Amino acid sequence: MERTKIFELLNSDDSMEQVLIKGWVRTRRDSKGFSFIEINDGSSLKNIQVVADEKLPNYADVKQLSTGSAIAVGGSLVASQGGGQRWEIQADDVQIIHLAPEDYQLQKKRHTDEFLRTIAHLRPRTNKYGAAFRIRSELAYGIHTFFRERGFRYLHSPILTGSDCEGAGELFRVTTLDLSKPPLKEGKADYAQDFFGTEANLTVSGQLSAEMFALALGDVYTFGPTFRAENSNTRRHAAEFWMVEPEMAFCDLDGNMDLGEELIRELTTYAIDNCADDLELFARWVDKTLMATLENIAQSDYIRLPYREAVDILGQSGKKFEYPVGFGNDLQTEHERFLTEEHFKKPVIVYDYPKSIKPFYMRVNDDGETVGAMDVLVPRIGEIIGGSQREERLEVLEARMEEMKMDKAPMWWYLDARRYGSVPHSGFGLGFERFLMMITGIRNIRDVIPFPRTPQNIEF
RNA sequence: UCCCCAGUAGCUCAGUAGGCAGAGCAGGUGGCUGUUAACCACCGGGUCCGCGGUUCGAGUCCGUGCUGGGGAGCCA
Structure with a gap:
């Protein structure tokens, strides 16, 4: 089964029987008998809420899902019973692709731009x-x-x-010369021996x-x-x-x-x-x-x-x-x-x-x-x-x-x-x-x- | 490159007059609940940026270095 982008589901006009989504956990909230998981797959700013029932065979594992973890969810797109969102996924199957450990740097709160620059990969x-x-x-x-x-x-x-x-x-010089011992001509680097036979730069x-x-x-x-x-x-x-x-x-x-x-x-x-x-x-x-x-x-x-x-x-x-x-x-x-x-x-x-x-x-x-x-x-x-x-x-x-x-x-x-x-x-x-x-x-x-x-x- | 400001827990910050290192969030454990920045209780967590100095005693004062931010120059 092919995965559907969350952007499409959120914009759906009708409920859907069988859907598969894959994405990353933004946050999870437990309730009696089930857990709410908010998933984002990058297709949209908005997350989709997944309702994972305790009857799921791996429910104990689902309850361990942390922010940043990657999961795949199969289920149906249904009108949400709660306020705050129109649609949600009632999960039939939750597969944990990768569990993010507790030291994941991105928390469920606002970070400063300065801090985020230090984790530009995340x-x-x-x-x-x-x-x-x-x-x-x-x-x-x-x-x-x-x-x-x-x-x-x-x-x-x-x-x-x-x-x-x-x-x-100022230009960035591009060279393949060995900078520790460049060929010299009249005391200066001899670019005639460089890759292009002359000085080269980035545009x-x-x-x-x-x-x-x-x-x-x-x-x-x-x-x-x-x-x-x-x-x-x-x-x-x-x-x-x-x-x-x-x-x-x-x-x-x-x-x-x-x-x-x-x-x-x-x-x-x-x-x-x-x-x-x-x-x-x-x-x-x-x-x-x-x-x-x-x-x-x-x-x-x-x-x-x-x-x-x-x-x-x-x-x-x-x-x-x-x-x-x-x-x-x-x-x-x-x-x-x-x-x-x-x-x-x-x-x-x-x-x-x-x-x-x-x-x-x-x-x-x-x-x-x-x-x-x-x-x-x-x-x-x-x-x-x-x-x-x-x-x-x-x-x-x-x-x-x-x-x-x-x-x-x-x-x-x-x-x-x-x-x-x-x-x-x-x-x-x-x-x-x-x-x-x-x-x-x-x-x-x-x-x-x-x-x-x-x-x-x-x-x- | 120049001028100014900042650096304390994973993150955001407080720290009074130089006198025992703090909070919120995050994390862990338990509880409650169709929840939605969820909530309640408890727990763990520190090279106070580095080095040197002043002092009985420095997160706090002085010098210096590093890192980050803002402004200026240069430019898109």
Whole structure:
């Protein structure tokens, strides 16, 4: 007999004669003549209640069932005689698959997130983390749905890369050299003898690859892991995270902002529509204002604010900021928070940043001072999207690279794209974990990644 | 990397003025009961983060290290 997922049973319209469920005991309560066992199999936030009668041949063993134990229950789905649940399983047969000993760490009570991080291998068995990772799964699917409906192609950009040209932070070196005695050349490690014959790293962005494919397939997106070796110790940073990076040919900055706004709005709607049960947990226990926040994000038009105007608003705000505001200074966290949380109270897209604070590939505007960059800022999280229109003019791009003292030689292929059929194109990166934080109200990025990697921590 | 806070039972925490190590939950045993954060009674459980110092005496004060958290920088 095949097992039925608990999610299906709880949503059943009718009682059922013969069902088999398998799952883990969340809690058990004894009564005179029978025992109530709450089982969860991960298919849903909700448990199903099993009624195990003392007439079961192994009832003595059933009474020993502890939290965390794995069991299989055969029986019938019947309307519950007690309050609190519609259906329950009247057990004909309870098989103990594995008995969890008394030192099982997850108790029938709330644990702190900090403690659960120390048992990251067990935390998905809790209500909160089960919900978080079901939502993560649903939204990953939602992202593919969003792009597919719009004719985008899914690109698998490389994880290993030889280019260090994006300047998007510190890189993780990849090598097969023996670090205790690497081959030396002029006192330095000789990467010519390394696996790839040159220095290699983990990717910090799929953007450059995506640009090449946008100029072939039109509209593409990548969705995969990204690595930054920054020594960042904050609740918003991880060394390994997932990023969504669309790239569109024949698209300017306005079109780019349109897509970014639409993506956030649609994905938020997708979460509200498809993750109602799991979201309710977060609205109840994590952030009371969550649903109102999500409705606001899903329904409002976002503010579009040129960087110069953002600087003016901050300058005239009368607020004392720790960091000075002025053209040429990047917006600091305190500035972003003021704009999204206090001034506009909704997502804000800041665009046309000074070129001095942005990377080489962003398209120089006609004023010669700014580039077609855009950041989407949301309350509480801060920057959730960073993107730009890319510089498609070969001479301008080369001039910028020279200005920034970059070596053009290894970038020959990137420049080639500007030699043959170059067109305006744009794209951005969405931090998937930051998006999940926004959707769930979870405050620490380590709690929306199955096994988070941060400085000094790669356990599990 | 910088600034701030914390570390006491399996978990969450209290510990007063420097003077015998505590509670709730969890676990064990028994009882009661269509229960549902079940309830009642009893029981077991400690490297007070490590090292050093002050003191007759340190969980408590001082120094230092480690770990965790928050904020900032960097960024998604």
